[in-house]
Amino acid sequence: MFQNLDVFRTAMAMAxxxxxxxALSAQNIANADTPGYRAKDLPAFEDTLRGSLIGQKATRDKHLNGSTERSVQVLERQEEMDPNGNTVSLELEMVNAVDAKREHDRALAIYRNSLSVIRASLGRT
Incomplete structure (x- = not known):
């Protein structure tokens, strides 16, 4: 009954x-004045999750044709370059940091609520 609980894996992946x-937002903010620095960003969680469901997934180290590591590609922002070649926008980084916190809080809420459902189904509230 409880062998395949993908909701926990999804919540962990979201967190x-x-x-x-x-971490990327912090790195971008730290390099806001570095000439030629290109801001880094991650694709949306939905896109990375959808991509991981299509490919093969390894369940152990010696499993063939799969990978145990996540391979999320870090993207470089190309738009709105400063005169010194820097693409960091502090306003955008603040928005991204707030979005990351909300995503993390949502992942923890999903995890907690899923645990509550399992505890209630077992009669352990």
Whole structure:
């Protein structure tokens, strides 16, 4: 009955994606004045999740034709370049950081509520 609980894996992947986005936002903000620095960004969580469901997935290290590591491609922003070649927008980074926090909070809420449903179904509230 409880062998395949994808909701927990999805919530964990969402929280991990939010953490990676937060780290990229911090890196971009730290390099806001670096000449020639290209801001980095992640694709939306929905796109990365959809891509991971299509490809093969390894369940152990020696599993053939699969990968145990996530391969999310970090994108470089090309638009709105400053005169010094920098593409960091502090306003956009603040918005991205808030979105990452909301995504992380949503992932934790999904995880907590799923645990509550399982506890209620087992009679352990």
């Amino acid at each position: 991990r994606h939010a953490g990676e986005q937060q």
